[in-house]
Amino acid sequence: MSRQLHTFPGGLKLATFKHLSDSEMAQQQALPERLILPLQQHIGIPAEPVVRIGDQVLKGQVIARANGYVSLPVHASTSGRIIDIGDYPVPHPSGLNAPCIVIEADGLDQWGEITPTHEYASVDPQELQTVICECGISGLGGAGFPAHVKIREGVDNAVDTLIINGVECEPYITCDARLIQEKAQYVVAGTRMIGHAVQARHCVIAIEDDMPASYQALAELVGEDIELVTVPARYPAGGEKQLIQVITGKTVPSGGLPIHVGIVMHNVATAAAVYRAVTRGEPIISRYVTISGNVERPRNLQVLLGTPVKDCLANCGFTDDGRSKIILGGPMMGMRVRNPDIPITKTTNCILIQRHEPAPPALPCIRCGRCAEVCPVRLQPQQLYWHAESGNFRAAQSYHLFDCIECGLCAYVCPSHIPLVQYFRYAKSKVAETERRERGAEYSLTRFLEKNARAERLRADRARPLPPDTSQALAEKRSYIEAAVARSKQKKELLQKDQADDD
Amino acid sequence: MTTEYSSPPHLHDGTTVTGLMAKVGLALVPGLLIYLWWFGSGILIQCLLAVSAALLCEWLLLRVTGKPAMYLKDGSVIVTALLFAFSLSPFTPWWITVLGISFAVVFAKHLYGGLGYNLFNPAMAGYVFILLCFPAQLNQWPSVGVTPDFSDYLAIIFSGHMSTGIDALSGASPLNHMKSQLNNMAMIPEIISNPIYGTIGGRGWEIINTAFLAGGLWLLFSRTIRWHIPAAVLGGLFGCSLCLYISDSAIHVAPFFHLFSGGTMLGAFFIATDPVTAPTTALGRVLYGVLIGIVVFAIRTWGGYPDGFAFAVLIANMFAPLISHYTTPPVMGQEHL
Numbered sequence: 042m043s044r045q046l047h048t049f050p051g052g053l054k055l056a057t058f059k060h061l062s063d064s065e066m067a068q069q070q071a072l073p074e075r076l077i078l079p080l081q082q083h084i085g086i087p088a089e090p091v092v093r094i095g096d097q098v099l100k101g102q103v104i105a106r107a108n109g110y111v112s113l114p115v116h117a118s119t120s121g122r123i124i125d126i127g128d129y130p131v132p133h134p135s136g137l138n139a140p141c142i143v144i145e146a147d148g149l150d151q152w153g154e155i156t157p158t159h160e161y162a163s164v165d166p167q168e169l170q171t172v173i174c175e176c177g178i179s180g181l182g183g184a185g186f187p188a189h190v191k192i193r194e195g196v197d198n199a200v201d202t203l204i205i206n207g208v209e210c211e212p213y214i215t216c217d218a219r220l221i222q223e224k225a226q227y228v229v230a231g232t233r234m235i236g237h238a239v240q241a242r243h244c245v246i247a248i249e250d251d252m253p254a255s256y257q258a259l260a261e262l263v264g265e266d267i268e269l270v271t272v273p274a275r276y277p278a279g280g281e282k283q284l285i286q287v288i289t290g291k292t293v294p295s296g297g298l299p300i301h302v303g304i305v306m307h308n309v310a311t312a313a314a315v316y317r318a319v320t321r322g323e324p325i326i327s328r329y330v331t332i333s334g335n336v337e338r339p340r341n342l343q344v345l346l347g348t349p350v351k352d353c354l355a356n357c358g359f360t361d362d363g364r365s366k367i368i369l370g371g372p373m374m375g376m377r378v379r380n381p382d383i384p385i386t387k388t389t390n391c392i393l394i395q396r397h398e399p400a401p402p403a404l405p406c407i408r409c410g411r412c413a414e415v416c417p418v419r420l421q422p423q424q425l426y427w428h429a430e431s432g433n434f435r436a437a438q439s440y441h442l443f444d445c446i447e448c449g450l451c452a453y454v455c456p457s458h459i460p461l462v463q464y465f466r467y468a469k470s471k472v473a474e475t476e477r478r479e480r481g482a483e484y485s486l487t488r489f490l491e492k493n494a495r496a497e498r499l500r501a502d503r504a505r506p507l508p509p510d511t512s513q514a515l516a517e518k519r520s521y522i523e524a525a526v527a528r529s530k531q532k533k534e535l536l537q538k539d540q541a542d543d544d
Numbered sequence: 545m546t547t548e549y550s551s552p553p554h555l556h557d558g559t560t561v562t563g564l565m566a567k568v569g570l571a572l573v574p575g576l577l578i579y580l581w582w583f584g585s586g587i588l589i590q591c592l593l594a595v596s597a598a599l600l601c602e603w604l605l606l607r608v609t610g611k612p613a614m615y616l617k618d619g620s621v622i623v624t625a626l627l628f629a630f631s632l633s634p635f636t637p638w639w640i641t642v643l644g645i646s647f648a649v650v651f652a653k654h655l656y657g658g659l660g661y662n663l664f665n666p667a668m669a670g671y672v673f674i675l676l677c678f679p680a681q682l683n684q685w686p687s688v689g690v691t692p693d694f695s696d697y698l699a700i701i702f703s704g705h706m707s708t709g710i711d712a713l714s715g716a717s718p719l720n721h722m723k724s725q726l727n728n729m730a731m732i733p734e735i736i737s738n739p740i741y742g743t744i745g746g747r748g749w750e751i752i753n754t755a756f757l758a759g760g761l762w763l764l765f766s767r768t769i770r771w772h773i774p775a776a777v778l779g780g781l782f783g784c785s786l787c788l789y790i791s792d793s794a795i796h797v798a799p800f801f802h803l804f805s806g807g808t809m810l811g812a813f814f815i816a817t818d819p820v821t822a823p824t825t826a827l828g829r830v831l832y833g834v835l836i837g838i839v840v841f842a843i844r845t846w847g848g849y850p851d852g853f854a855f856a857v858l859i860a861n862m863f864a865p866l867i868s869h870y871t872t873p874p875v876m877g878q879e880h881l
């Protein structure tokens with residue numbers, strides 16, 4: 042059972058501060074008066090409301106349905122009445138409000154009807170996927186990619202290894218560690234289910250070597266079929282590509298997906314959610330959240346989705362003295378929020394309170410190369426910065442700007458205190474904007490031409506007398522269809538070739 | 545109501561440019577003390593002169609270029625001035641010191657855009673500037689065994705010209721002596737019997753170099769600098785001199801003589817490691833260091849100057865961007881493309 046581990050470039054051992062919150066059982070956060078459920082808590086297309094203001098809903102009931110393939114439904118996290126559907130502040134880097142459904146809790150917390158699936162091993166993977174999608178499960182680790190899409194990739198492609206990621210590399214965060222210790226059987230059973238769905242040759246649960254309690258909990262449950270691997274605690278070992286490299290020695294090609302090297306990766310919390318979804322038919326309506334940092338009682342909470350951040354903070358003895366800042370997520374990648382009314386969503390793993398200290402002014406880059414030393418992607422952040430700062434975003438792109446995973450290590454070590462990640466994000470958004478614009482211009486041009494052509498065809502059609510419905514006409518029609526099929530086939534091949542070239 | 549966000553990370557390891565510069569300054573202290581003990585207080589006067597002139601120039605230029613005066617606090621200009629002062633003979637007339645450091649700050653640093661933008665190491669650019677203009681004044685070193693006192697130094701540095709008995713106090717440095725003797729066809733064993741040589745290098749110089757080595761090692765262990773450049777400089781110098789030494793030890797000095805003479809340790813640990821003007825990649829830094837080591841050796845052996853550190857650093861500076869460019873490792877996931 043000893044797997045040969047590998048290393049990833051750069052990285053840094055950080056002080057973890059996990060002891061603040063990892064010893065106490067997660068506490069159930071009280072039911073709030075109102076729950077605010079954003080329609081988009083995942084990457085992809087926002088869900089579409091299926092309820093109206095005034096409707097009574099039960100816990101677990103679908104209140105917004107998935108809108109397309111890369112989308113997820115939203116469920117009521119408690120029973121009550123829909124009191125509003127509209128824009129509210131949400132945890133999103135843009136800082137803009139987004140559409141949410143607001144439920145006024147009736148205090149009964151009454152479950153609606155849920156259908157368990159039992160016997161997952163006899164269930165067709167396709168069906169398992171549907172269950173996972175219908176239960177609204179997205180990656181609970183941070184990014185929030187719909188879980189069924191990743192599983193689908195795994196069903197369609199040969200999967201060598203399924204990795205269940207319990208490597209919580211960011212300081213302070215212990216929600217996965219608590220979940221593993223309290224719900225180890227969910228994690229392990231969920232791992233088996235996903236492993237079954239994607240027909241993985243190997244299943245691995247990865248945790249860090251400084252999580253002995255989690256190791257204990259899992260070691261008792263994993264059998265021959267699951268490898269429990271501890272990886273050295275070094276930030277960002279829990280990053281998707283970094284963990285794949287550590288465990289398999291494979292590098293995911295730039296711009297590629299784990300599945301391209303035969304890997305499917307899910308977070309431990311996702312695995313636990315899959316277990317609940319399959320055996321009990323329970324959608325995802327709550328999650329573990331770490332509250333840590335500068336609060337009186339740092340701990341983990343089990344929180345209903347939609348609960349305001351400020352309720353969780355109050356529960357941990359936080360009083361805002363105006364000198365604290367609230368960070369959603371870890372200290373390295375989390376985002377600062379100013380409005381404590383925003384809700385906990387599927388991807389909220391941590392609320393961190395820090396003393397607010399004004400950042401020291403940024404000095405010019407002294408090219409010390411510290412940033413490049415720690416970069417896990419082997420970028421040259423000082424070079425990226427050079428181009429990003431001078432507004433030369435295309436040049437930054439050619440220095441692989443888009444391979445930056447925004448782990449924050451470069452800015453963490455920079456002696457000049459340059460907010461590098463901020464520059465990189467800005468540069469990324471600028472490049473995306475330009476591309477959109479270019480594509481947009483092209484798009485409207487083709488649309489215009491197409492419209493003209495359509496009008497032309499219509500005129501021609503009207504002018505032509507209707508053909509007699511003879512066998513000759515039928516043959517003509519068939520050959521026309523055949524030609525169209527051949528054309529689309531050709532186009533598809535071309536497309537595929539294009540895509541292959543892209544890789 | 546909208547929500548505002550600020551960018552991660554929300555942690556920092558606490559290093560600052562000022563902190564790094566302070567450590568470099570601190571690491572110079574052992575060298576300074578030995579220097580004081582061996583050559584007397586001249587170095588202090590030179591340091592004071594250089595630092596005050598440098599601060600004044602920096603302040604003026606920050607005002608002219610409209611940059612915040614807070615940049616003064618980064619300490620980089622003080623380090624530049626100290627390294628410059630350590631490169632000078634303690635007898636250097638005050639106006640040459642001031643001229644050199646002003647050139648360094650104004651031309652080598654600020655005309656290129658200030659901290660972080662300069663192509664050449666400012667201290668070395670300033671030193672080479674005055675070395676080219678006033679070669680004679682820079683090659684008078686205190687004679688071995690003579691420690692001029694404070695008033696001697698004041699008189700020599702400020703009297704405007706080398707008059708009052710300076711000849712009695714000064715002589716050639718060991719590297720200089722070695723070079724002229726070798727040019728006179730003397731043999732090594734014969735040359736190093738001269739009392740200006742110690743056990744492995746020039747007398748006094750070997751201790752000063754050891755002190756700089758100690759300071760440099762501390763910089764390494766406190767992770768202020770990385771090993772690549774110093775190791776490569778010393779390795780390059782050692783390797784070259786070893787080859788020639790093996791080929792003919794009668795006319796080529798031992799490798800250790802090179803390591804413990806002149807400005808070797810100061811150069812390897814303090815000057816060549818200036819990050820702004822060095823390549824940024826690990827491999828690049830090794831190549832850069834080796835290049836410096838080779839050029840230093842070539843100048844000492846065949847060139848027209850007794851020590852070649854300043855020239856070697858400036859030459860290597862010119863190649864630094866190129867070296868960085870060609871030694872950039874492939875980004876993760878780009879290897880196969």
Ligand code: SF4
Nearest residue numbers: 406407409410412455
């Ligand atoms: S760490 Fe900061 S100062 Fe150093 S090279 Fe990188 S960006 Fe420049």
Ligand code: SF4
Nearest residue numbers: 416445446448449451
């Ligand atoms: S934030 Fe980007 S550039 Fe900086 S260390 Fe992380 S991956 Fe590298």
